[in-house]
Amino acid sequence: MxxxxxxxxxxxxxxxxxxxxxxxxxxxxxxxxxxxxxxxxxxxxxxxxxxxxxxxxxxxxxxxxxxxxxxxxxxxxxxxxxxxxxxxxxxxxxxxxxxxxxxxxxxxxxxxxxxxxxxxxxxxxxxxxxxxxxxxxxHLPDLLAERLVGRCAEVDLRSHFTGDWRRFQLLEVPAGGRVEDLGIAERGSAVLHVLDGDVVITVDGDEFTGGAGLSLAVPPRHKAVVAAADTADPLRLIMVEVKSL
Structure with a gap:
């Protein structure tokens, strides 16, 4: 909207x-x-x-x-x-x-x-x-696969619905790991939600920090970088992406 x-x-x-x-x-x-x-x-x-x-x-x-x-x-x-x-x-x-x-x-x-x-x-x-x-x-954990940093499971929601859904992701990032590109489409908007661990999410120079329960909505044409805290615990988060106007 x-x-x-x-x-x-x-x-x-x-x-x-x-x-x-x-x-x-x-x-x-x-x-x-x-x-x-x-x-x-x-x-x-x-x-x-x-x-x-x-x-x-x-x-x-x-x-x-x-x-x-x-x-x-x-x-x-x-x-x-x-x-x-x-x-x-x-x-x-x-x-x-x-x-x-x-x-x-x-x-x-x-x-x-x-x-x-x-x-x-x-x-x-x-x-x-x-x-x-x-x-x-x-069951998303069954779909987890290794990626450049950590593991990711993805479901293409377009095959399940008629609306402007794009995808759902479960991401696991090791302690101290950093995901530079979440792959959000130029015309995609996304909501990130932290399940476990501590995170720093950087969007266009602004930093958002938090732990389990943190949610962040990222509008189109904004790049989000996700960094897991340098602790013993890995970071787990989910992402829902929807096509924008």
């Missing part, structure tokens, strides 16, 4: 957020118990057809009830804990590292039947015309 000011298109800039200060929701969409929730990025402030980027924690015994999205396509990425996802009546036992795609019209719910919190990352994007693929569950 962009805004028009006196006939001139005005793009949005970088956005930084994190997973602190969560709201508490009870019986969400007819579910049970307590979920903790935060909108990390509102689509109206991102370049492209994003609707929202969210972070959700489902407490033990709680759930988000069954519902259907009629206006957006959606992905879940399971960060920690175990989830029971019901998709069009079929049960999915999801684990950390699972990416779950939900096209428009598919009914879905997500529950935590375990004894520890379950956390997941959500992205919704507005659709285009055409027929989307069936829902899918992809």
């Amino acid at each position: 962009a805004t028009i000011v006196r006939g001139e298109r005005r793009p949005f800039g970088l956005i930084q957020n994190d997973t602190s200060g969560l709201a508490h929701t009870r019986c969400q969409v007819g579910g049970e118990g307590v979920c903790r929730w935060k909108m990390l990025m509102n689509g109206m402030h991102l370049e492209g057809e994003w609707n929202c980027v969210e972070y959700v924690v489902i407490e033990p015994g709680a759930s988000v009830g069954e519902h259907v999205h009629m206006r957006t396509e959606e992905i879940y990425y399971i960060i920690s804990g175990r989830a029971v996802v019901t998709m069009d009546g079929a049960r999915i036992d999801a684990r950390p590292g699972d990416l779950i795609t939900t096209p428009i019209g598919s009914s879905h719910s997500i529950a935590n039947h375990g004894d520890t919190d379950m956390e997941f990352f959500v992205t919704e994007v507005f659709p285009n015309t055409g027929q989307a693929a069936a829902p899918a569950t992809i």
